[in-house]
Amino acid sequence: MAREPIRTTQLGKPVPIPQTPEEARLDRVANPHPDTHYLARFTAPEFTTLCPVTGQPDFAHLVIDYVPAAWLVESKSLKLYLGAFRNQGAFHEDCTVRIGKDLAALLTPTWLRIGGYWYPRGGIPIDVFWQTGALPADVWAPDQGVAPYRGRG
DSSP states (O other): OOOOOOOOSSTTSOOOOOSSTTTOOOOEEEOSOTTSOOOEEEEEEEEEEEOTTTOOEEEEEEEEEEEOSSEEEOHHHHHHHHHGGGGOBOOHHHHHHHHHHHHHHHHOOSEEEEEEEEOOBTTBOOEEEEEESOOOTTOOOOOOOOOOOOTTO
16 A cells, blocks of 8 residues: 655754744644544643733643544644644633644544643633544543542642
8 A cells, every 4th residue: 555655844844833823834644544443642731821811821731532534643743733822812612622623624533522621710620622523433532531620639
């Protein structure tokens, strides 16, 4: 089986973190097993963005699970894309759903879910979840493994 050559814009090159998600470029590569359902997971335990009202930093633990079809997201481009939110003012719900939608548009996966486990703002943690469609019956998707926020006890 002939494989499509890897065509990325950032892999193997020094690339600064984009200043905004709009400036970021997500790259994709061909899935070497498009005939097999499997789950791929990315975890970003130190995701940061800014409160759009106060400008104060917000922190989240993101877990992205997807069942690839023809494409995989290239991990360096994903890291740079997520880093571009660092100076972006947006609500938790907006960031989480936007990331999920951007990845779904890029990859057209068989299935994708994102869990945004946000640390408290104003004393209230906010968890945001988004997914495309239904998980295929032949795929095991483990729990995302992030405990509910408990504070200091």
